[in-house]
Amino acid sequence: MENECPQCKQAMQWREGEYVCQVCQQHYLKHAYCPTCQSPLEKLQACGSVSYFCHTCNELKSKSAVQIAYTAVGQ
Numbered sequence: 001m002e003n004e005c006p007q008c009k010q011a012m013q014w015r016e017g018e019y020v021c022q023v024c025q026q027h028y029l030k031h032a033y034c035p036t037c038q039s040p041l042e043k044l045q046a047c048g049s050v051s052y053f054c055h056t057c058n059e060l061k062s063k064s065a066v067q068i069a070y071t072a073v074g075q
């Protein structure tokens with residue numbers, strides 16, 4: 001499932017730039033990492049589709065290949 005809570009695995013809601021788990025009452029930020037070198041990726045949006053660019057590898061990474069991590073936002 002897309003955008004599931006890292007703690008309870010329930011679907012999270014997108015609200016004001018953050019993901020919100022209503023079960024845990026926790027807000028998260030979503031980060032994408034390079035599957036090759038683990039560097040943070042820059043998100044690129046074009047024509048309604050999302051892709052990611054790694055400045056270390058100097059190449060585009062497909063959305064399905066990137067590693068997604070959620071970091072909890074302080075309450």
Ligand SMILES: [Zn+2]
Pocket residue numbers: 005006007008009010021022023024025
């Ligand atoms: Zn949760």
Ligand SMILES: [Zn+2]
Pocket residue numbers: 034035036037038039054055056057058
């Ligand atoms: Zn990379």
